[in-house]
Amino acid sequence: MAIDLEQFYEVFFEESLEGLDAMEQGLLAVSSADEADPEDINTIFRAAHSIKGGSSTFGFTAIAEFTHVLETLLDEARDGTRTLDTGAIDLLLQSSDCLRAMINALQAGNAIDTSASAPLVAAFEIMLASPNNSNDNTSVPAGPSKPATTSELSSNTHLDIVAASVDNLLSDGGDSNIDYPDDSGSTQWRISFKPEAQILLSGNEPLRLFRELAAMGELRTEANISNIPAFDQLTCDECYISWTLWLTADVSREDILEVFDWVIDECMLTIDLANTETVEQEKFVPLAAERSQPPAPEQPKPAAVPTAAPEKAIAAKKASESTAGSASIRVGIDKVDSLINLIGELVITQSMLSELGSNFDMDKLERLNSGLEQLQQNTRELQESVMRIRMLPISFAFNRFPRMIRDLSAQIGKKVELKLSGENTELDKTVMEQISDPMVHLVRNAIDHGMELPEKRLAAGKSETGTICLNAFHRGGSIVIEIIDDGNGLDAQLLYNKAVEKGIITAATELTEQEIFALIFAPGFSTAAVVSDISGRGVGMDVVRRNISALGGRIEIESKLGRGSTFRIHLPLTLAILDGQLVRVGSQVYVVPLVGIVESLQIKKELVNKVSGNMTLYRLREDNVPIIPIHQEFAIEADNTRLEDGLLVVVEGEGQKIGLLVDDLLSQQQVVIKSLKSNYKNIDGISGATILGDGSVSMILDIPGLIRRVSDRKSKQKKPAAQHHAA
Numbered sequence: 044m045a046i047d048l049e050q051f052y053e054v055f056f057e058e059s060l061e062g063l064d065a066m067e068q069g070l071l072a073v074s075s076a077d078e079a080d081p082e083d084i085n086t087i088f089r090a091a092h093s094i095k096g097g098s099s100t101f102g103f104t105a106i107a108e109f110t111h112v113l114e115t116l117l118d119e120a121r122d123g124t125r126t127l128d129t130g131a132i133d134l135l136l137q138s139s140d141c142l143r144a145m146i147n148a149l150q151a152g153n154a155i156d157t158s159a160s161a162p163l164v165a166a167f168e169i170m171l172a173s174p175n176n177s178n179d180n181t182s183v184p185a186g187p188s189k190p191a192t193t194s195e196l197s198s199n200t201h202l203d204i205v206a207a208s209v210d211n212l213l214s215d216g217g218d219s220n221i222d223y224p225d226d227s228g229s230t231q232w233r234i235s236f237k238p239e240a241q242i243l244l245s246g247n248e249p250l251r252l253f254r255e256l257a258a259m260g261e262l263r264t265e266a267n268i269s270n271i272p273a274f275d276q277l278t279c280d281e282c283y284i285s286w287t288l289w290l291t292a293d294v295s296r297e298d299i300l301e302v303f304d305w306v307i308d309e310c311m312l313t314i315d316l317a318n319t320e321t322v323e324q325e326k327f328v329p330l331a332a333e334r335s336q337p338p339a340p341e342q343p344k345p346a347a348v349p350t351a352a353p354e355k356a357i358a359a360k361k362a363s364e365s366t367a368g369s370a371s372i373r374v375g376i377d378k379v380d381s382l383i384n385l386i387g388e389l390v391i392t393q394s395m396l397s398e399l400g401s402n403f404d405m406d407k408l409e410r411l412n413s414g415l416e417q418l419q420q421n422t423r424e425l426q427e428s429v430m431r432i433r434m435l436p437i438s439f440a441f442n443r444f445p446r447m448i449r450d451l452s453a454q455i456g457k458k459v460e461l462k463l464s465g466e467n468t469e470l471d472k473t474v475m476e477q478i479s480d481p482m483v484h485l486v487r488n489a490i491d492h493g494m495e496l497p498e499k500r501l502a503a504g505k506s507e508t509g510t511i512c513l514n515a516f517h518r519g520g521s522i523v524i525e526i527i528d529d530g531n532g533l534d535a536q537l538l539y540n541k542a543v544e545k546g547i548i549t550a551a552t553e554l555t556e557q558e559i560f561a562l563i564f565a566p567g568f569s570t571a572a573v574v575s576d577i578s579g580r581g582v583g584m585d586v587v588r589r590n591i592s593a594l595g596g597r598i599e600i601e602s603k604l605g606r607g608s609t610f611r612i613h614l615p616l617t618l619a620i621l622d623g624q625l626v627r628v629g630s631q632v633y634v635v636p637l638v639g640i641v642e643s644l645q646i647k648k649e650l651v652n653k654v655s656g657n658m659t660l661y662r663l664r665e666d667n668v669p670i671i672p673i674h675q676e677f678a679i680e681a682d683n684t685r686l687e688d689g690l691l692v693v694v695e696g697e698g699q700k701i702g703l704l705v706d707d708l709l710s711q712q713q714v715v716i717k718s719l720k721s722n723y724k725n726i727d728g729i730s731g732a733t734i735l736g737d738g739s740v741s742m743i744l745d746i747p748g749l750i751r752r753v754s755d756r757k758s759k760q761k762k763p764a765a766q767h768h769a770a
Contacts, residue, residue: 051101052101052149053150055097055098055101056146056149056150058093058097059093059094059097059098059142059146060143060146062089062090062091062093062094063090063094063139063142063143063146064442065086065087065090066086066087066090066091066135066139067136067139067446068442068445069083069084069086069087069090070087070127070132070135070136070139071445071446071449073087073127073132074129074132074449079120079126079127081121084117084120084121084127085121087117087135088114088117088118088120088121091110091113091114091117092114092305094106094110094142095107095110095111095114096247098110099244100244103149103155105145105155105157105160106142106145106146106149106155109138109141109142109145109157109160109163109164110142112164112167112168112171113135113138113167115167115171116131116135116167116170116171117135118251118254119171122254122258130170131170134163134166134167134170136446137163138160138163138167141159141160141163144156144159145160229260229261229291229292229293230291230292230293230294230316231289231290231291231316231317232289232290232291232292232294232296232299232314232315232316232317233287233288233289233314233315233316233317234256234286234287234288234289234290234299234312234313234314234315235285235286235287235288235311235312235313235314235315236249236252236285236286236287236288236303236310236311236312237285237286237310237311237312238282238285238306238309238310239282239309239310240281240282240283241281241282241309242282242306242309242310243280243281243282244280247305247306247309249282249284249286252302252303252305252306253288255302256288256290256299256302259290259292259294259298259299260290260291260292260293260294261290261291261292262288262289262290262291263288263289264286264287264288264289265286265287265288266284266285266286267284267285267286267287268283268284270283270284270285271283271284289317296314299314300314372432372433372435372472374432378428378431378432379432381428381431382425382428382429382432385421385424385425385428386425388421388424389418389421389422389425392414392417392418392421393418395414395417396411396414396415396418399411399414426620426713430471430616430617430619430620431469433471433472433473433617433619434469434470434471434472434616434617435469435470435471435472435475436466436467436468436469436470437465437466437467437468437469437470437475437515437522437524438463438466438467439475440470440475440478440479440482441463441466441513441515443479443483444461444463444482444486444513445461447483447486447487448461448486448490448511451487451490451491452490452494455490455491456496456497457490457494457495457496457497457509458497458507458508458509459490459494459508459509459510459511460508460509460510460511461510461511461512461513462510462511462512462513463512463513463514464512464513464514464515465514465515465516466515468515468516468517468522469616470515470522470614470616471615471616471617471618471619473617473618473619474522474594474614474615474616474617474618477590477593477594478524478590478591478594478596478612478614480590481586481587481590481591481612482513482524482526482612484584484586484587485526485587485610486511486513486526488584489511489526489528489530489608489610490511492530493528493530493531493532493607493608494509494511494528494530494531495509495530495531503605505529509528509529509530510528510529511526511527511528512525512526512527512528513525513526513527514527517616518613521596521613521614521615521616521638522613522614522615522616523611523612523613523614524611524612524614525609525610525611525612526609526610526612527607527608527609527610528607528608529606529607530607530608531604531605531607532602532603532604532605532606532607532608533560533563533600533602533604533608534604535556535559535560535604538559538560538562538563539554539559539562541562541568541569542559542562542565542568545567545568547562547565547567547568548562557600560600560602561600563584563600564584564585564587564588564598565585566585567585568584568585591612591614592696592747592748594614594615594618595614595615595618595621595636595638595730595747596612596613596614596615597612597613597639597695597696597747598610598611598612598613599611599613613638615636615638618716619715619716620713620714620715620716621634621636621637621713621714621716621733621743622636622637622638622711622712622713623635623636623637623711623712623713623714623733623743624636624637624640624643624692624708624709624711625708625709625710625711625712625735625741626673626690626692626703626705626706626707626708626709627705627706627707627708627709628673628674628677628679628681628705628706629674629679629680629681629682629706630679630680631677631679631741631742632709632735632739632741633673633705633741633742633743633744634714634733634741634742634743634744635692635694635703635744635746636743636744636746637711639694639695639696639746640692640693640694641693641694641695641700642693643690643691643692643693643708644690644691644693645690645691646661646686646687646689646690646691646704647687648686648687650662650663651670651686651687652667659686661691661702663693663700663702666700668693668700668701668702669701669702669753670686670691670701670702670704671701671702671703671704671749671753672684672689672704673703673704673705674704676728676749676752677728681706682706682707683706686704689704689705689706690704690705690706690707690708691703691704691705692705692708694746694749695746696746696747696749696750699750699753701746701749701750701753703744703749714733714735714741714743715733715734716730716731716732716733716743717731717732717733717734718731719731719732719742727745727748727752728744728745728748728749728752729742729743729744729745729748730743730744730745730748731743
């Protein structure tokens, strides 16, 4: 029965993209280190090897062939016969981008465009044909005393392995009598290795295994070629050879087993201690169990891996599915164990309550209340545990920036160092996916606008290398992400003049420093003298604020001219559950996000002022806060229509404050957010809805949306006022 490989495509895509992330991080680590860490090179190689093997299995030939070229170069780096210099790392990073584009194309159901990979393959071939740039070319010495004449082969195809094995067998005269060097300090191991016929389809090649063994010590090989069929029956992507290997090295069985870790499920393997006498008399023979069994009846071959454009199969599948984001998430086993334990506690509590309900009387009331409290606690813990499953460390978002900063700083001739902190701070997967693009805009602007050129930094008494710090931490029920740079900072006067020049404000407008800084988020605003492909068109920063507001967050700016800037993003931990304050207006109950509340107070009449355009302000210390009567905004009847009889809930968003006039403050509680757009339609000032404990529906107020409505109203009222003043 043929296996439908299409069901595994998405897993392959996700794991390949994760592998490319690991490859990129490894390359950047090698690039920044004085001496390459072998483990980093192994990580890079393993990522490329896994992608090649998976793409071969699924029939993605273009990816497999391209990755094979990368793997060849990386194999030389692993062997120590080539160092990864700047040119090699740049080429490998470009290839990583190319592979990512190929995989994304397949994931979207499109055909792979090889026009980008062709010049990269040519560059690899030139680099591989050039002399190795390592000063040490002796990590795997050639010659008859070293393993497998195969170690000198430059090609890794199956026919090369066959030829090399035959060559090795003939060079020994078909005899296994082997003269070992006198090395009494080493252990002699006998390894029997019989790979499955399909091992090459997964990208695993015996030649690489032999090279790793050879690096441990003295290795001799003997190939059993008796199973190779006649030439007209030979299939080039099947392996017919098995080997007996003798390794003389001061290593343990576990060290040898680690070499075969990649293929342990695709071979028959035995590793035994050997002495000279035993080795001299023993030849490779099939295992006894195999010799005693009669030949198995010929079975029909399973359906081959689809080779006829698997991209078409993906496209057809994509066409029948609705477009969505990543549909899977990796969860730590500790989170799953916690969830299972909580389910067990919940079952116990439910069982106890069922027993009480079956024969209840008032004497059991205390036990009932206790059981209900336990049920409430279990439910709350279960809810928190389920939410933790969606939480991922923000390092998933941070890891994209080392490469981006390296490329951008080199492009514009600046020296920038990236520092990360708080990478293990966890954030909801959905929030993380949506905050990545705003963070990219902020970091790009920090490099292009904020960071000075090296000569200017030196003239200002700074280090020629600037620093950008990304930091994340929890604060209350939200997460705070900081993008900090030690560049030139924001020039408030320059921003003000540019805003007047572009007509965003008038010359008579009075603004605080924070309000001036907030001008950079205005659509079309830019201080760049020259438009570049990085920034300067005034597109992006307004989108940053809009996207952050859509997540229920806000952004703050701190800056000192000549010293640098800090952009601070406040976000809810999750979009599924909200910590809210319940407020009542007439018969309606609304939810105000707790993260946006500054304070609640009783209104004092002497602090209320009315301005032109029927706008009412409340003097709150140094601020004049606009008052928004909720009953007027949503056309409902309130208990109190006079300001002094109501309560004021002061909220903040997008750097501004407003006061919500309500009748009463109720309790604080977590609410599950239901989308209003998917169930009804978008409503300005409302971000969603929830169902309360009594079954009633309550609307969740959108603080940034209400503030934008007030700002628009204020701007409309200022125009006639200014015209009257001019008259």
